[in-house]
Amino acid sequence: MPLPYPYNPAESYTRIGHIMPSSNTWAEPLTYAMNMQEAGRISHHFSRITVQKLALNAASEAHFQFEPMRAAARLLADAPLDVITWNGTAASWRGIEQDLRLCEAIEAETGIKATSATIGYYDLFARKNWKKISLAVPYTEDVTAAIVENYTRSGFEVVHAVSLGCVANVDIGATPPDKVRALLRAAAHDAADCIAVVCTNFPATALAEEIEAETGIAMADSISVTYLDACLKAGVTPRITGWGKMFDM
Numbered sequence: 276m277p278l279p280y281p282y283n284p285a286e287s288y289t290r291i292g293h294i295m296p297s298s299n300t301w302a303e304p305l306t307y308a309m310n311m312q313e314a315g316r317i318s319h320h321f322s323r324i325t326v327q328k329l330a331l332n333a334a335s336e337a338h339f340q341f342e343p344m345r346a347a348a349r350l351l352a353d354a355p356l357d358v359i360t361w362n363g364t365a366a367s368w369r370g371i372e373q374d375l376r377l378c379e380a381i382e383a384e385t386g387i388k389a390t391s392a393t394i395g396y397y398d399l400f401a402r403k404n405w406k407k408i409s410l411a412v413p414y415t416e417d418v419t420a421a422i423v424e425n426y427t428r429s430g431f432e433v434v435h436a437v438s439l440g441c442v443a444n445v446d447i448g449a450t451p452p453d454k455v456r457a458l459l460r461a462a463a464h465d466a467a468d469c470i471a472v473v474c475t476n477f478p479a480t481a482l483a484e485e486i487e488a489e490t491g492i493a494m495a496d497s498i499s500v501t502y503l504d505a506c507l508k509a510g511v512t513p514r515i516t517g518w519g520k521m522f523d524m
Contacts, residue, residue: 295363299323300476327443349385360392362391362498366425408470411473413438469493483519484519487519499521
């Protein structure tokens with residue numbers, strides 16, 4: 276049976292490791308789907324930490340402590356990776372400093388370069404000169420407000436924000452496509468440089484070109500942002516089409 280992608284020598288691959296929330300069901304399949312056009316030279320590998328609910332409380336905060344992250348990174352580092360990324364967006368409401376310190380800890384633990392979804396967002400905004408952001412998120416209003424506060428503190432203007440009110444990550448992943456589209460359309464704002472879909476378990480990734488065509492606004496989805504950022508930090512520029520304007524390099 277022929278393979279659906281090239282099977283090249285091991286040394287020719289750029290290898291990316293992802294630390295995932297345990298309840299996430301979308302980031303892996305969508306990352307693989309995006310990467311099909313680059314499957315002959317980029318590969319993705321996954322480890323998990325416990326994450327079930329996303330809220331501004333102690334139970335949620337406990338998910339994001341460094342030791343489980345380091346343990347997941349150690350497992351990934353058993354493979355010859357070029358970069359490790361935290362494929363979660365908690366620093367968008369906890370503060371970018373959390374992920375900067377996390378990446379330092381992972382690099383000290385493994386000797387492998389580290390990055391994250393939130394770091395990837397900030398780098399993308401700077402690279403594209405996107406300063407005015409509209410947020411489309413599945414979270415509660417207080418989590419959304421914390422994201423707005425952190426974006427503002429980091430120099431970005433949030434011109435509009437819409438949210439769904441979800442706490443359980445499995446509920447986020449179960450959002451029906453029509454409800455995803457409705458949230459993205461509600462996020463469209465004339466003043467926005469882009470719509471930022473902040474959550475790596477919200478199934479909006481494959482809708483980027485559809486929503487961009489409807490609204491005329493670029494869409495930056497967290498799964499796409501994490502994929503692109505990790506590739507760039509590993510030293511490779513992915514040449515993929517069909518996943519939105521953010522991949523126009």
